Amino acid sequence: MGQGLSCATTQEHGLFSAMQSGDLDTVKAMLERDPSLTHQTTAYDRQSALHIAAANGRIEILSMLLERSVNPDVVNRHKQTPLMLAAMHGKIGCLKKLIEAGANILKFDSLNRRTCLHYAAYYGHSDCLQAVLSAAQSSPVAVSWGYARFVNIRDGRGAAPLHLAARQRRPQCVRILLDNGALVCASTGGYGCPGSTPLHLAARGGSLDCTRELLAWGADRLQRDASGRIPYLVALKHKHGACAALLNPSSAEPLVWPSPLKFISELNQEAKALLERALMDANREREKNILKGTAYSLPSPSHSDTGADDNISEASDTELCCICFEHVCTIEVQDCGHQMCAQCTLALCCHNKPNPTIACLNPPVCPFCRSAIVRLVVAKVKDCDDADQDIGEIGSPKMRKARKSRNFSSEGSSSFKGLSVMSPFGKMGGRGSGRMAAENEWVDKP
Numbered sequence: 001m002g003q004g005l006s007c008a009t010t011q012e013h014g015l016f017s018a019m020q021s022g023d024l025d026t027v028k029a030m031l032e033r034d035p036s037l038t039h040q041t042t043a044y045d046r047q048s049a050l051h052i053a054a055a056n057g058r059i060e061i062l063s064m065l066l067e068r069s070v071n072p073d074v075v076n077r078h079k080q081t082p083l084m085l086a087a088m089h090g091k092i093g094c095l096k097k098l099i100e101a102g103a104n105i106l107k108f109d110s111l112n113r114r115t116c117l118h119y120a121a122y123y124g125h126s127d128c129l130q131a132v133l134s135a136a137q138s139s140p141v142a143v144s145w146g147y148a149r150f151v152n153i154r155d156g157r158g159a160a161p162l163h164l165a166a167r168q169r170r171p172q173c174v175r176i177l178l179d180n181g182a183l184v185c186a187s188t189g190g191y192g193c194p195g196s197t198p199l200h201l202a203a204r205g206g207s208l209d210c211t212r213e214l215l216a217w218g219a220d221r222l223q224r225d226a227s228g229r230i231p232y233l234v235a236l237k238h239k240h241g242a243c244a245a246l247l248n249p250s251s252a253e254p255l256v257w258p259s260p261l262k263f264i265s266e267l268n269q270e271a272k273a274l275l276e277r278a279l280m281d282a283n284r285e286r287e288k289n290i291l292k293g294t295a296y297s298l299p300s301p302s303h304s305d306t307g308a309d310d311n312i313s314e315a316s317d318t319e320l321c322c323i324c325f326e327h328v329c330t331i332e333v334q335d336c337g338h339q340m341c342a343q344c345t346l347a348l349c350c351h352n353k354p355n356p357t358i359a360c361l362n363p364p365v366c367p368f369c370r371s372a373i374v375r376l377v378v379a380k381v382k383d384c385d386d387a388d389q390d391i392g393e394i395g396s397p398k399m400r401k402a403r404k405s406r407n408f409s410s411e412g413s414s415s416f417k418g419l420s421v422m423s424p425f426g427k428m429g430g431r432g433s434g435r436m437a438a439e440n441e442w443v444d445k446p
Contacts, residue, residue: 016042019052024060031068038070046077054082054098057091062098072103079110087116087132090125099135106141106150113156121161121177124170129161133180148181158189167192167201171209174198178217178259185220193234195226203231203247206240211247212287215254216279221247242291251290254283258349261363263375270378274330278342279350323367332379338368339379348373 015037018026031037041048047055050070053062062082066072073081083103086095095116099105105116112118117136120129136142136150152160162182165173178184187195192204199219202210215221222230229237235244245251257279258264267275320341321329327341348364363372 015040015049016047016052019049019058019061020056022056022058022061024058024064027061028064031064035068038065038068041076044077048074048076048082050074050082051076051080051085054091054094055085055089057086057089057094059091059093059097062094066097066101072098072101073107075107079108081107081116083107083116084109084114084119087119087125087128088123090123090128092125092127092131095128096131099131105132105135105139106145106153108155115153115155117150117153117161118155118159118164121165121170121173122168124165124168124173126170126172126176129173129176133176151177151181152183152186154189155191157191158187158194159191160186160188162186162198163188163191163196163201166198166207166210166214167205169202169205169207169210171207171213174202174210174213178213184214184217185223187223187225193225193227193229195224196234197223197225197231199223199231199247200225200229200234203235203240203243204238206235206238206243208242208246211243212254212280212283215246216257216283217259218256221249221253245290246287248290252286254286255279255346255350261349263363263373264349267376268378271331271376274342274378275346275376278346282343282346329379332377333366333371333373334375334377336366336369336371338366340367345376 015027015030018030038049042052048070050062050065050072051074052058053065072083075081081103083095083098083105084107086092086098108115114122117129117132120126120132133151137147141147141150152162154160155164160182162174162177162184163186164170165177184199185197187197188201192201196204197219199211199214199221200223202214219231221232224230225234230247230249232244232247232249235241235247246254257276264272319328321327321339321344323340323344327343329339330342331345332339344367348367363374365372
């Protein structure tokens with residue numbers, strides 16, 4: 001990659017060595033004697049003082065250089081900016097400082113025509129990736145290019161940041177990019193095998209976590225690369241048996257995060273975390289069934305709803321979801337106030353094979369009153385004085401009984417007749433489809 005921070009054997013060598021070691025006093029003294037040193041570069045890679053400070057995380061030195069009006073977009077021999085090096089080495093403090101100083105996040109290097117977003121994704125620095133994406137939302141880039149275009153920006157070989165993150169086994173970066181609008185089924189140009197999707201590249205790298213994330217966001221297991229291979233065949237070729245088992249077209253399909261639904265994009269972080277956890281738990285159960293009895297059996301999940309349920313008192317049984325009677329109500333439909341567990345909420349909203357020709361899905365309806373679900377929040381109840389309380393703070397048996405009666409007495413309660421005795425993921429329409437086997441009027445059409 002040509003990233004060595006070489007130093008000349010002249011006076012600059014002392015300056016650059018002091019910067020690498022973080023010797024602020026020496027750097028200050030040298031620049032006071034000779035201010036022109038701020039514009040000196042190393043002999044071979046043409047690294048400037050700002051490059052060296054950024055790559056080594058020397059934020060005090062970097063700030064001092066910026067205060068001396070050093071160009072934040074100065075480039076080295078490979079047209080890399082200090083911002084790119086900060087993203088490459090995961091120096092979040094320096095990266096944020098450079099962005100504050102007006103560094104251009106849309107600069108391309110001359111090696112692979114990559115931006116700082118590509119570098120953060122490739123090297124797996126999720127905090128840097130998030131900082132660059134946050135900057136893009138409020139910078140001229142969002143106006144001139146468009147935010148969605150920036151998230152899916154291609155390098156010289158046709159790879160978007162999501163492709164790089166998937167190939168390099170960076171599940172956190174994969175999730176952040178998908179959450180910010182990265183195209184889950186986009187094909188590469190010349191990167192990897194031409195026509196590879198992020199799922200092909202995750203299969204090649206053998207990352208179960210990246211594979212899970214991509215499948216949960218609707219990656220197509222049957223999409224072929226330019227050689228006609230589906231991800232399953234790529235995983236087999238590279239001897240990644242567990243990935244191959246999950247990608248096998250004959251295995252059960254995963255539940256898919258319903259990102260096209262408008263209310264999903266407007267979820268607050270707490271509600272979104274509950275739903276994402278429920279989705280991953282459901283897909284983990286699917287994986288255990290697929291891999292059962294094979295050499296790739298998965299360990300038990302690190303978290304379990306069973307442990308949480310063990311802490312619920314006997315008196316709180318009436319707080320269970322009135323659809324499945326297995327899980328505590330954690331999600332509330334804001335307009336009508338009806339509550340259910342995250343698992344049943346997902347059963348209303350999830351699907352298994354997204355149709356790329358459909359820009360958005362019809363919103364699901366509340367199973368209790370049939371009103372459209374336009375916003376979901378974390379469930380809360382009111383005590384006798386109408387004061388809000390969180391789920392974990394409910395203590396009154398009278399309130400629990402009232403809440404259960406409230407859900408059952410709703411006008412549309414008959415819409416889920418027959419569902420009360422089954423697990424929300426126990427009966428799905430089709431194999432692993434994520435649609436609850438209920439009345440057609442509140443099930444998404446295929």
